[in-house]
Amino acid sequence: MPATALTISVRWQKSGFLGQKPHRCTPGTPVSTRGEDKERSVIHLAYLDAGSGSLIVQAVVGGVAGVAVAAKLYWRRLVDRFRRQPTDQR
Amino acid sequence: MTRSVPAMPPVPTRVRTEPASFRDPANRVFHVGDEVLRGLDAQAAEHWRALTASAFFPALLAAGKVCATEDAPPALVPAGLPWAAVLRHERIPFVSHPYEWSFAMLRDAALLHTEILGAALADGFTTKDGSAYNLQWHGVQPVFIDVGSFEPERDGEPWAGYRQFCQTALYPLLLTAHLGVHFQPWLRAQVDGIEAEQLRPLFGGTRRLRPGVLTHLHLHGAMQHRNAAASTTDVRAQLRAAGFSRELLLSTVRGIEKLLHRLDRRPTGSHWADYQRTCGYSAQDRTAKEQFVAAALTAGTRPRLVLDLGANDGRYSRLAAAYADYVVAVEQDPAVVDDLYRALRAEGQQRVLPLVLDLADPSPGGGWRGVERAGFAERADADAVLALAVVHHLAIGRNVPLPEIVDWLAGLTARGGAVVVEFVHPEDPMARRLLANKPEGFFSDYRRDAFEALLAARGRITERLELPSGTRTLYRAVMGG
Structure with missing residues (x-):
């Protein structure tokens, strides 16, 4: 599914690199479309709430490769915000 | 170290759910008599089957790093339970909580x-x-x-x-x-x-x-x-x-x-860390005391669980371990327990569990409804209790009335179990040191005859020994009979 096909309401908030707020207003609304929707369908939630921040930080403490993963995640979040900005203004 | 689930006893029928096991709805621990069982839902049962076929899990079981577990024999599982599969675990000798470590x-x-x-x-x-x-x-x-925590990784x-x-x-x-x-x-x-x-x-x-x-x-x-x-x-x-x-x-x-x-820092010790050296026992006192404790523990049937209250450096816990299946050594100073733990590991001692616990403020029930993590009193049901050089610290140091202390000792002991207790006379240097910090005449009932009468009222005193120094008396009392 192309990114532009989604109609997602996006609110821009200025924040730091690691501290970016999730870019959606409605809880549960899909966030990104770069192949993640397909992957999300096979994700099973555990009984324990793992905590979103606790999941991300595991990449950072995993060493250089992990920092690259975290950087990629935040870069994608940033790019997605700019991509969806026009949709939001319509 | 390899352990197996012990042989199966006659089938009891009463099911008691484990209060600490409710957070993961996919499986739940429950008790049937002395057996520890775990019910699994369909998916958890599937995970269990995959686990038993894996390479790592049997190796961990064989090394004793995961508690011994097997499919529960059908005869042991009461009818009408909602689970797809039921496992049987070995019983942990004494359940403890991380805040006691x-x-x-x-x-x-x-x-x-x-x-x-x-x-x-x-x-x-x-x-x-x-x-x-x-x-x-x-x-x-x-x-x-x-x-029940293991599942296939994604x-x-x-x-x-x-x-x-x-x-x-x-x-x-x-x-x-x-x-x-x-x-x-x-x-x-x-x-x-x-x-x-x-x-x-x-x-x-x-x-x-x-x-x-x-x-x-x-x-x-x-x-x-x-x-x-x-x-x-x-x-x-x-x-x-x-x-x-x-x-x-x-x-x-x-x-x-x-x-x-x-992260390997040794916690700083308090005055308890040096207690054995400074508490002033003579060599004769120590020998007599050790002989009395050994005789007291071998007088009846072999104790399964011994509680050593105020264990300090674990001298009497080690002694008790020679005559009992398992010893829980309770001490309030985390630094002393840390030293004891490291020493026991170095010695290869397998039957002593050291725990951090203030006897005047033992672990209460915690978590959901106060029962998720059982309090110390609920877990303690010992065949023998050692209370050596501890009563005066509670009675004088913490102002606990003597009748309360004897009641408490009786409550920790299974019916027919033995209490081995040392009463430090008011004339003893250690008792005098404690009494010096309290108003004169404040502890007029802190007397040997009063203590002995209280002990006799709650149990049967079978042995009595005054140590050679003449300021300490040891008792063995069978509680509730």
């Missing part, structure tokens, strides 16, 4: 958790959670008890138990290792452990640079705060798309293991 105990338990997680990940499994409460003890050997997902592991194991260790603050009261106060936001203010300035603090505490806390509104489903998908992998998770686990090895 010393620093080195919590660290070794945490290291076993990461070792098990690493082995599981390498074989395509993971653990659903990361709680320090997933671990128990066989003497001074930690053992992983939450067999490549590209981080560890769901990381936050729980930080809160119940890593943060308490950082507190003690870096700041010298005992973690036990913090853990006892909060069943879910210490939160990053509670600890971060204590790690400002250059303390941020101590091992593990910047990443596992500050960065972790900040990311939790900033991502509080993000769903974990979305974040998992984002991480997977960004390239998070099993190798990366293994590297994270190895990093935590490395950090745990670096």
